[in-house]
Amino acid sequence: MTVRRLSLAAALALLATPALAAPDTTAPASTAATPAARGSAVPVHTPHDPSPDQLEAHIATLHQQLGITPAQESAWNAFAQVMRDNAARFHDTIEQRRTKLASLSAPDNMQSYADLMTQRAQDLQTLNMSFRTLYNGLSDAQKKSADILFRQSDGHPKQGAAH
Numbered sequence: 001m002t003v004r005r006l007s008l009a010a011a012l013a014l015l016a017t018p019a020l021a022a023p024d025t026t027a028p029a030s031t032a033a034t035p036a037a038r039g040s041a042v043p044v045h046t047p048h049d050p051s052p053d054q055l056e057a058h059i060a061t062l063h064q065q066l067g068i069t070p071a072q073e074s075a076w077n078a079f080a081q082v083m084r085d086n087a088a089r090f091h092d093t094i095e096q097r098r099t100k101l102a103s104l105s106a107p108d109n110m111q112s113y114a115d116l117m118t119q120r121a122q123d124l125q126t127l128n129m130s131f132r133t134l135y136n137g138l139s140d141a142q143k144k145s146a147d148i149l150f151r152q153s154d155g156h157p158k159q160g161a162a163h
Helices: 008-016 052-066 070-103 106-136 140-153
Strands: none
Touching: 052 070, 052 140, 070 106
C-alpha cells in the first residue's frame, strides 16, 4: 500500500494494532525449516513497528486527507504527538522483547506478547481520545471525509459506490 493511499484508520491501525511481521528474512533459509531449527530467528508473533519516516509520512498524509485548517492545528498537533509517543513506546517495547526473546520459555513468550498487546490497547484508547477531540473540531465535510476514510480502511467500499 502506498503512503498516498493510507487513510486515517489505516494509520491508527498501524499504530494501534500492528500487523504481525514475517519471520526474520536475514536468517538462512535452512534455519526457518522447522520450529526447533529457527532458534533465535524473530518469531512470527513479533509485530513490526513503523520507522520514524513511515510514521511522519502517515501523519503528513492524514493531515492532507483531512484538510486540516490553521484553526484545527492545535488539536491536530496534539493528535499527531500522541501518534509519535505511541510509536516510540511501541518501538522501545518491541526492542526489549526482541532482546530477551531467545531466552523466553513458551509461556513467557506468550505473556510477553500479551503484555505488548495490552500496551497497544491502552495506547489506542489514548489515541482515540485525542482523535475524538480533533474530530469534534472538524467541519461537517471533514467529518464526512474522515468517516469515509475509516470505512475504506475496514475494507468496505465508499457509500454510494456501485456494487
